[in-house]
Amino acid sequence: MTASTASQAASALDLPGIRHAVDIALEEFLGRKADTAVDGHLPSEITELLHNFLFVGGKRLRPLLCVIGWYAAEGRGDLRPVIRAAASLEMFHAFALIHDDVMDRSATRRGQPTVHRQLAALHGDGRNHREGEHLGASAAVLVGDLALAWSDELLHTAGLSRDQLARVRPLVDSMRTEVMYGQYLDLLTTGLLTGNVVSALEVIRYKTAKYTVERPLHIGAALAGADATALAVCTAFALPLGEGFQLRDDLLGAFGKPETTGKSHSDDLREGKHTVLIALALRHADSDQHAALRALIGNPALTDDDAARIRGILTATGARDRVEHMIHTCLRQARHTLDTAPFPRAATDALRYIADAAATRTS
Amino acid sequence: MTASTASQAASALDLPGIRHAVDIALEEFLGRKADTAVDGHLPSEITELLHNFLFVGGKRLRPLLCVIGWYAAEGRGDLRPVIRAAASLEMFHAFALIHDDVMDRSATRRGQPTVHRQLAALHGDGRNHREGEHLGASAAVLVGDLALAWSDELLHTAGLSRDQLARVRPLVDSMRTEVMYGQYLDLLTTGLLTGNVVSALEVIRYKTAKYTVERPLHIGAALAGADATALAVCTAFALPLGEGFQLRDDLLGAFGKPETTGKSHSDDLREGKHTVLIALALRHADSDQHAALRALIGNPALTDDDAARIRGILTATGARDRVEHMIHTCLRQARHTLDTAPFPRAATDALRYIADAAATRTS
Numbered sequence: 001m002t003a004s005t006a007s008q009a010a011s012a013l014d015l016p017g018i019r020h021a022v023d024i025a026l027e028e029f030l031g032r033k034a035d036t037a038v039d040g041h042l043p044s045e046i047t048e049l050l051h052n053f054l055f056v057g058g059k060r061l062r063p064l065l066c067v068i069g070w071y072a073a074e075g076r077g078d079l080r081p082v083i084r085a086a087a088s089l090e091m092f093h094a095f096a097l098i099h100d101d102v103m104d105r106s107a108t109r110r111g112q113p114t115v116h117r118q119l120a121a122l123h124g125d126g127r128n129h130r131e132g133e134h135l136g137a138s139a140a141v142l143v144g145d146l147a148l149a150w151s152d153e154l155l156h157t158a159g160l161s162r163d164q165l166a167r168v169r170p171l172v173d174s175m176r177t178e179v180m181y182g183q184y185l186d187l188l189t190t191g192l193l194t195g196n197v198v199s200a201l202e203v204i205r206y207k208t209a210k211y212t213v214e215r216p217l218h219i220g221a222a223l224a225g226a227d228a229t230a231l232a233v234c235t236a237f238a239l240p241l242g243e244g245f246q247l248r249d250d251l252l253g254a255f256g257k258p259e260t261t262g263k264s265h266s267d268d269l270r271e272g273k274h275t276v277l278i279a280l281a282l283r284h285a286d287s288d289q290h291a292a293l294r295a296l297i298g299n300p301a302l303t304d305d306d307a308a309r310i311r312g313i314l315t316a317t318g319a320r321d322r323v324e325h326m327i328h329t330c331l332r333q334a335r336h337t338l339d340t341a342p343f344p345r346a347a348t349d350a351l352r353y354i355a356d357a358a359a360t361r362t363s
Numbered sequence: 364m365t366a367s368t369a370s371q372a373a374s375a376l377d378l379p380g381i382r383h384a385v386d387i388a389l390e391e392f393l394g395r396k397a398d399t400a401v402d403g404h405l406p407s408e409i410t411e412l413l414h415n416f417l418f419v420g421g422k423r424l425r426p427l428l429c430v431i432g433w434y435a436a437e438g439r440g441d442l443r444p445v446i447r448a449a450a451s452l453e454m455f456h457a458f459a460l461i462h463d464d465v466m467d468r469s470a471t472r473r474g475q476p477t478v479h480r481q482l483a484a485l486h487g488d489g490r491n492h493r494e495g496e497h498l499g500a501s502a503a504v505l506v507g508d509l510a511l512a513w514s515d516e517l518l519h520t521a522g523l524s525r526d527q528l529a530r531v532r533p534l535v536d537s538m539r540t541e542v543m544y545g546q547y548l549d550l551l552t553t554g555l556l557t558g559n560v561v562s563a564l565e566v567i568r569y570k571t572a573k574y575t576v577e578r579p580l581h582i583g584a585a586l587a588g589a590d591a592t593a594l595a596v597c598t599a600f601a602l603p604l605g606e607g608f609q610l611r612d613d614l615l616g617a618f619g620k621p622e623t624t625g626k627s628h629s630d631d632l633r634e635g636k637h638t639v640l641i642a643l644a645l646r647h648a649d650s651d652q653h654a655a656l657r658a659l660i661g662n663p664a665l666t667d668d669d670a671a672r673i674r675g676i677l678t679a680t681g682a683r684d685r686v687e688h689m690i691h692t693c694l695r696q697a698r699h700t701l702d703t704a705p706f707p708r709a710a711t712d713a714l715r716y717i718a719d720a721a722a723t724r725t726s
Contacts, residue, residue, distance in 0.1 A: 033540075041565075042544045043551075099508065103501035123551055135550065138466035141504055142547045145462065148508065149539040152515055156532055162525050169519055176512040177396075181405045184505045187498065188406075188486055202404075 013071060013350040015064060018083070022063040025087035026054055029154055045122065046143055049115055053094055057110035057262060062089040062216040064354065069220025072347035073230050082223055084158035085168065088151045089216055095147035096179060096211075102137045102144075103187060104271050111262035116140035160223065167222040175215035182206030189274035191298045195283035200276040201243070208249070209242025230342070237337040237351060244330030245358045247323050250275040252362070254311060255320070261363045266307040272298025276326070281319035289313045331359045376434060376713040378427060381446070385426040388450035389417055392517055408485065409506055412478055416457055420473035420625060425452040425579040427717065432583025435710035436593050445586055447521035448531065451514045452579055458510035459542060459574075465500045465507075466550060467634050474625035479503035523586065530585040538578035545569030552637035554661045558646035563639040564606070571612070572605025593705070600700040600714060607693030608721045610686050613638040615725070617674060618683070624726045629670040635661025639689070644682035652676045694722045 034047040063086035070082050100106075101114040108114060113121070120136025127135060155172065156165065185203045217234040218226075226234075252261050253268035254277060268275065282293060293313055296306045314320050334355050338348050397410040426449035433445050463469075464477040471477060476484070483499025490498060518535065519528065548566045580597040581589075589597075615624050616631035617640060631638065645656060656676055659669045677683050697718050701711050 036540075037544070040544075042569075043547065046544075046547065099504060103504065105497075127554065131554070134468075138550055139547065141462060141466065142543055142550065145508075145511065146540065146543045148511060149536070149543065153536045173512070173516045177399075177509065180505055180509050180512065181400070181403070181409075184406065184409065184502065187501055187505065191490065191494070206405075 013068065013346050015350060015353070018064060018067045018086075019060045021079075021083045022060055022067075022087045022090060023055070025084045025154075026090060027051075029087070029091075029150070030054075033150065046146060049118060049143055050094060050147060052112075053098070053110070053115060054090065056112055058090065058093075060090060061354070062093055062212060063087060064350075065213060065216035066220035066223075068347055068350045068354070069217035069222075069226075069234060070224045071220075071350070072217070072234070072341075072343040073221035073224035073226035074344060075220075075224030078159075081159040081161075081164070082220065085155055085160060085219065085223060086216075088154035088158065089219070091147055091154055092151035092176070095144045095151060096183070098140055098144035098147060100183065102140050103183070104267060104273075106263065106267050108258075108263050111259075114140075115143055119143070164223050167225070168219050171215060171218050171222055175211060175219070178206050178215070179211035182208070182211065186273070191272040192274060193272065193278065193282060193294055193297055194274070195279050196274075197276055197279045197283070200274055200279045203274070204243055204246045204276070205239070208246035209239045211242075212245060213242035214238035233337065233341050233343070237334050237341065240330040240337075241334040241355050241358060244327045244334065244355075247276060247327045247330070248358060248361060250277045251320065251323055251327075254314060256362065266302060266304065269297055269307050269310050270300060270302040277314060277319050277323050280322050281314050281317045284317040284319060284322075285313065289317060327359065331355055376431065376709050378713060378716070381427060381430045381449075382423045384442075384446045385423055385430075385450045385453060386418070388447045388517075389453060390414075392450070392454075392513070393417075396513065409509060412481060412506055413457060413510060415475075416461070416473070416478060417453065419475055421453065421456075423453060424717070425456055425575060426450060427713075428576060428579035429583035429586075431710055431713045431717070432580035432585075432589075432597060433587045434583075434713070435580070435597070435704075435706040436584035436587035436589035437707060438583075438587030441522075444522040444524075444527070445583065448518055448523060448582065448586060449579075451517035451521065452582070454510055454517055455514035455539070458507045458514060459546070461503055461507035461510060463546065465503050466546070467630060467636075469626065469630050471621075471626050474622075477503075478506055482506070527586050530588070531582050534578060534581050534585055538574060538582070541569050541578070542574035545571075545574065549636070554635040555637060556635065556641065556645060556657055556660055557637070558642050559637075560639055560642045560646070563637055563642045566637070567606055567609045567639070568602070571609035572602045574605075575608060576605035577601035596700065596704050596706070600697050600704065603693040603700075604697040604718050604721060607690045607697065610639060610690045610693070611721065611724060613640045614683065614686055614690075617677060619725065629665060629667065632660055632670050632673050633663060633665040640677060640682055640686050643685050644677050644680045647680040647682060647685075648676065652680060690722065694718055 030047050030051050034044060037044055037047060066086040066089055067079075067082060075082065097109065098115045101109055102116050106114050107117055112118075116136040116139070118136075119139040120132045123135055123139065124132025160168070182203055182205075186207055189199060189203065214235055217238055218231055221230055221234055250268070252265075253273070253275070254265060256265050258265055278293070278297060282290060285293060293310065296302060296310050299306065335352065338352055338355070341348055393410050393414050397407060400407055400410060429449040429452055430445060438445065460472065461478045464472055465479050469477050470480060479499040479502070481499075482502040483495045486498055486502065487495025523531070545566055545568075549570055552562060552566065577598055580601055581594055584593055584597055613631070615628075616636070616638070617628060619628050621628055641656070641660060645653060648656060655672065659665060659673050662669065698715065701715055701718070704711055
């Protein structure tokens with residue numbers, strides 16, 4: 001995709017083209033980092049791992065929302081700095097996922113071994129299993145740290161004007177703090193099985209709704225100089241969409257097909273993740289179902305049969321249907337906001353497309 | 364300390380005053396973060412843990428070097444933004460130490476349980492020991508992530524001019540990348556006992572000499588608008604001082620008094636850290652000593668008697684004396700650079716004071 005002109009905002013947004021441009025920005029940045037590592041006789045595996053992690057999959061949802069936010073606020077002029085700022089969100093997301101996978105002890109992501117598993121395999125030779133695991137987790141924490149530092153570098157070397165940078169800085173700061181607190185809450189509630197739907201929704205708000213949807217839209221809109229009203233409309237669309245998106249993720253985490261989602265459908269259950277789905281099941285379970293859920297969820301030795309039994313209870317208690325209904329309500333609310341949003345048609349259409357994809361996604 | 368005027372550069376630098384001003388900047392920043400957490404009904408323990416970690420100890424070496432770098436390059440005008448930029452280095456260092464302690468599985472730091480141990484104690488109730496440990500480590504990784512994000516926020520909200528910010532950004536980027544690669548190298552070589560002194564010195568170069576001394580000086584000097592010559596003189600002073608500083612750290616890690624250093628003097632040995640001290644001992648050990656070192660170093664079940672035996676061998680092989688001699692050479696070289704450095708007298712005196720303190724420190 002070449003640099004945009006104002007006329008583009010009038011026609012449909014080229015989402016695959018935006019995605020491609022974001023990928024090129026990531027590729028160029030990591031290429032320079034790989035060159036620097038070679039020059040300093042530093043290990044090349046870190047940039048290789050990150051490159052592989054970024055390019056084996058990923059929906060680029062946050063960069064897309066960032067660029068759509070720019071169009072929504074009637075951004076004008078050179079799109080390239082906006083694309084690089086959008087790419088910085090994907091690099092940040094790589095950091096978040098790599099650290100999350102260490103914390104959740106996940107074995108696969110995007111159909112591949114997780115970064116910590118790859119590093120344990122790469123450097124575990126001559127160490128016992130537990131030492132190899134610890135080394136892999138430690139090295140993955142560092143790879144994540146680098147992705148976080150580099151996301152920052154991508155942002156402030158994006159070629160944004162000083163005014164643009166000054167406008168987005170507080171939003172990026174908020175985004176980082178919010179998702180880290182969200183993950184912290186997620187961590188503390190994991191393994192503590194309760195029927196508390198409100199606390200599960202609070203984690204979703206910080207960890208997904210604000211982080212994945214609201215802040216990327218805000219950042220893009222702020223780059224275009226959006227006023228407070230435009231940001232408020234972004235929020236009104238983003239929070240229900242983000243909630244629906246995460247509820248779908250929770251359903252896929254339990255009922256998804258691993259060959260489609262690229263991750264296990266037992267990890268969340270084995271780890272004892274405190275999702276709305278689980279909270280609703282506990283709340284509506286009879287005493288036998290309740291006892292079974294408490295005995296099985298969060299058990300590190302969970303078998304496939306155990307996981308299948310949990311799935312049966314999630315369905316039988318109506319929790320699965322209730323979550324489907326919540327997703328439906330969230331997405332209706334998000335779409336409703338779009339009906340009256342003061343955005344150019346192309347931006348509204350793109351947001352509607354993303355909302356539809358979030359509702360029906362299988363990965 | 365009040366805002367500096369140019370006349371101060373002529374007299375001796377008030378290092379305790381600078382340190383105090385840095386502490387106030389950290390305190391104010393964390394206070395605002397604590398308020399934000401309260402407003403968002405988020406856990407207050409993260410800011411409390413960071414506050415405690417920062418204020419229970421720490422030499423503030425990096426902030427001091429940053430401010431001295433500013434004076435060395437004849438900085439003029441309001442010192443307050445420089446102090447806040449210096450404070451951001453201390454917040455970054457909190458991130459680095461908290462993550463390092465997780466990776467090294469250290470039990471104590473600054474005379475207190477490490478952050479991951481505190482978090483395991485705080486939230487481990489009702490979980491088995493290993494699960495509690497994993498939760499503590501995961502939560503500490505997140506607290507470190509927040510410290511990293513907040514160090515960035517401290518920097519770009521320091522009140523620096525846009526020109527100052529543009530000058531220091533690439534240096535801060537380099538500093539982060541260098542220390543993360545250094546820690547990565549450290550991690551990969553830990554537990555692999557070899558007599559390779561060169562690779563141990565390479566880790567020191569990235570992890571300490573550049574990170575702890577060179578980059579803080581560069582950042583301070585760049586804030587004052589230093590030219591390439593001034594930065595080169597900073598490097599010529601910084602790299603040997605940093606090497607000497609880390610070699611002293613390695614000696615303290617094996618021979619220091621825990622009640623003075625605030626950390627165990629067996630952790631490095633138990634973890635199998637690949638230090639210059641150990642590499643030299645392996646290189647000069649006879650076959651019995653060599654076998655004993657290989658059997659004991661890196662043994663997770665290392666006893667106090669084992670550690671005492673290793674210390675005996677480190678001394679008997681002459682490794683301890685050789686490291687003392689290397690420290691002496693490094694510091695002589697650093698001091699020699701100061702003799703002809705084109706810096707104001709007050710800055711040179713302060714750097715000389717820091718070099719002397721690094722040579723003789725016991726903690």
